[in-house]
Amino acid sequence: MENHNLTPAYIYTYACSPEELSLCRMEMRSLFGLESPFNIIKSPTSIDPSRSPFIKERIEVMHEGDSVQEIVEQVKHIQLDESTFKVIFVKINDLQEKVEYWEQRAIEREIGWPIQGEADMHEPDHIFGIVPLGRKWYFGKYLKSEAIWLHHLKKPREYSTALSTRVARAVANIAVPKPEGVKAIDPCCGIGTVLVEALSMGIDIVGRDINPLVTDGSRENIAYFGHVGEVTTGPISEVSEKYDVAIIDMPYNLYTHASPEDQLSILQNARRFAGKVVVITIETMDEMIKEAGFEIADRCVANKGSFSRQIIVCE
Structure with a gap:
């Protein structure tokens, strides 16, 4: 056979x-x-x-x-x-x-x-x-195929602006197509939608966010689905370890909205500790990505009704 x-x-x-x-x-x-x-x-x-x-x-x-x-x-x-x-x-x-x-x-x-x-x-x-x-x-x-992401639709902690589980799962695959030996970080992890999907696929990923409210929610969501993942609280500027890839969903919700200066700082910090970065943004930021020292390797648009997000692979 x-x-x-x-x-x-x-x-x-x-x-x-x-x-x-x-x-x-x-x-x-x-x-x-x-x-x-x-x-x-x-x-x-x-x-x-x-x-x-x-x-x-x-x-x-x-x-x-x-x-x-x-x-x-x-x-x-x-x-x-x-x-x-x-x-x-x-x-x-x-x-x-x-x-x-x-x-x-x-x-x-x-x-x-x-x-x-x-x-x-x-x-x-x-x-x-x-x-x-x-x-x-x-x-x-x-x-x-089994629709594993469907099991993650109902989380104990949710925010309306969080990525859908389908988009989060696809983004994790785009960021880490071959998980073996790859270290990943989500330094603006919010309530952990990407973390849950990535951890459920065996991706070695850690989370971080500046907001203690959302890092608590992220830990709760990860534990709820039976996964183990480290989530720390603090600014992206304090990340000192090196990672192969970072997934950055640019903050724009009620709790943490990033100004253009914040966005550039996030990208510049990511350039410092990650070889590859996948950026998720509701605004066009090509010039800012280049200013941070990245080249755009691939991109797409994920639409949901009138709401659209750009997903950009930066190397």
Whole structure:
């Protein structure tokens, strides 16, 4: 049941609203180093699909062919003994014409028939996916994404201007696409929306905020979801450790509104202790970012109704 290709390959499908498209594409570029014009992408990069709020499912490619018939020939070698399985036709693909429901079921049956095991539509031991992409057909182990961010919607402490959990999760992925060995900081962490998402993905991140009210709320939120993370109170100017990346949601709420001087100071301090900074802002601040010594590497806009935020990767 192993992938017989020399290079491991994974296929991910995506779903997002038009308002989220810019953010979704930027997260895709960060995670995979490229962007697909469709809601489906093939990559050698293996990530848990539940990391992204936009990824729906993943196929770990075991076989590929120019036709369904070629896949049928290849799956004859799969021996599951007493194990049960099912085959799923992946609906999100790059075909120009829609595959009708009855055709999807027929393809599933055709591929499932030669597999040596017992078919079980309800609680199978193994789930396989079949998907057309780039004029080829791919078959492999199927994994559905779990919307972990949904569990974080209701926090004990909330502010109306905080990022949504979906945006926060995507931002954490943009900032830290490969968590291993990366140290991150959110030095204007507010009530910890980004911290909760990042910690739930195993990202090594600490929080800080100048306002003791919000750092208390941040600690409470992190503990509520069963995570352990350090949150300190104090100005960004007192951060002395070095970090690989900083995520800065520019303060603009009732409790701490940053003046242009404050914003520049925040960016200059971040330049001092972080190699890469992801800035979230409701105002255009390109000139200020350059003045602080950064180059803009990538950017997107996340809209919510008439309210929009810019997310800018600075290096």
